[in-house]
Amino acid sequence: MLSGKKVGIIGVGKLGEAIALGLMKNGALGASDIFGSAKRDGSLERIRSKVGIEALASNKDLVTKSDIVILAVKPQNVANVCADIRTALKPTQLIISVAASVTTSYIERHLQADVPVIRAMPNTPSLINAGMTAICGGKFATKEHLALAKEIFESVGLVVELDESLFDGVTALSASGPAYIYVVIESLAEAGVKLGIPRDISTLLAAQTMLGSAKLVLETKQHPALLKDSVTTPAGCTIDGLLELEDGRLRVTLIKAVVKAAERASQLVSGGCE
Numbered sequence: 001m002l003s004g005k006k007v008g009i010i011g012v013g014k015l016g017e018a019i020a021l022g023l024m025k026n027g028a029l030g031a032s033d034i035f036g037s038a039k040r041d042g043s044l045e046r047i048r049s050k051v052g053i054e055a056l057a058s059n060k061d062l063v064t065k066s067d068i069v070i071l072a073v074k075p076q077n078v079a080n081v082c083a084d085i086r087t088a089l090k091p092t093q094l095i096i097s098v099a100a101s102v103t104t105s106y107i108e109r110h111l112q113a114d115v116p117v118i119r120a121m122p123n124t125p126s127l128i129n130a131g132m133t134a135i136c137g138g139k140f141a142t143k144e145h146l147a148l149a150k151e152i153f154e155s156v157g158l159v160v161e162l163d164e165s166l167f168d169g170v171t172a173l174s175a176s177g178p179a180y181i182y183v184v185i186e187s188l189a190e191a192g193v194k195l196g197i198p199r200d201i202s203t204l205l206a207a208q209t210m211l212g213s214a215k216l217v218l219e220t221k222q223h224p225a226l227l228k229d230s231v232t233t234p235a236g237c238t239i240d241g242l243l244e245l246e247d248g249r250l251r252v253t254l255i256k257a258v259v260k261a262a263e264r265a266s267q268l269v270s271g272g273c274e
């Protein structure tokens with residue numbers, strides 16, 4: 001369904017860039033199929049030179065050239081962008097918003113048109129085909145629109161369809177999640193440095209251990225607690241490390257971090273979450 005479609009990304013910043021590069025890396029779309037916009041001249045230049053796609057200063061021009069428009073601006077800018085592109089949009093086009101906190105009904109209201117809207121919450125590992133994206137459809141979105149959005153984000157990782165009421169949780173868990181994971185990787189690497197392992201090797205050990213452990217969870221579908229038990233020999237060294245993690249309240253800290261981020265996600269745009 002995606003083949004032959006033109007995709008315009010309004011706001012090629014960190015996430016927009018990851019999506020554009022991810023789509024091209026996997027051959028889902030070519031550079032001539034994707035357009036991008038940004039606010040500053042320097043960003044437009046970066047889109048041309050680093051991302052390698054056509055960069056447009058006008059969001060309206062971008063919309064006119066696109067079948068699918070991905071809104072990847074900050075939540076606070078969504079209303080302005082909707083007002084900007086409103087007159088250029090046709091109901092045959094599809095809007096996909098990746099903005100945290102912004103509901104499909106908020107976008108529908110600001111577009112003032114019966115244009116299909118999909119809300120998607122991807123993450124930056126989309127850049128290397130390891131993304132995790134949740135999607136849901138607005139009032140005018142059909143199964144076909146959801147299938148198209150699924151195809152876009154499946155070309156850069158895994159996709160789940162979820163009720164919109166769960167999106168602040170998804171934002172806090174899998175969209176913000178890479179930041180938490182980097183802190184864990186950085187901390188494990190620091191531990192290696194403390195124990196005399198060179199920093200680059202230590203970071204490799206930590207990151208590959210994170211990747212391998214995550215793959216075991218996904219591929220074996222075993223409960224993480226069972227996989228943890230398989231590493232923990234009675235009276236061995238791992239249990240001593242685990243006791244330190246419990247003492248440092250790692251579990252409760254991670255849970256509270258995600259819950260706090262979800263609370264913040266619900267406040268990013270006033271009136272965005274209903």
Ligand SMILES: NC(=O)c1ccc[n+]([C@@H]2O[C@H](COP(=O)([O-])OP(=O)(O)OC[C@H]3O[C@@H](n4cnc5c(N)ncnc54)[C@H](OP(=O)(O)O)[C@@H]3O)[C@@H](O)[C@H]2O)c1
Nearest residue numbers: 011012013014015038039040043072073074075099100175
């Ligand atoms: N980063 C993530 O991991 C992540 C994950 C999931 C969802 N999101 C969502 O994705 C969206 C973008 O986040 P980000 O981290 O990629 O932010 P970002 O790096 O700041 O990118 C935002 C982009 O929007 C551009 N922009 C601002 N106003 C514009 C306008 N009127 N017309 C066209 N472009 C405009 C900015 O242009 P300039 O560069 O010229 O300022 C910038 O390139 C947010 O809504 C966020 O909630 C992000």
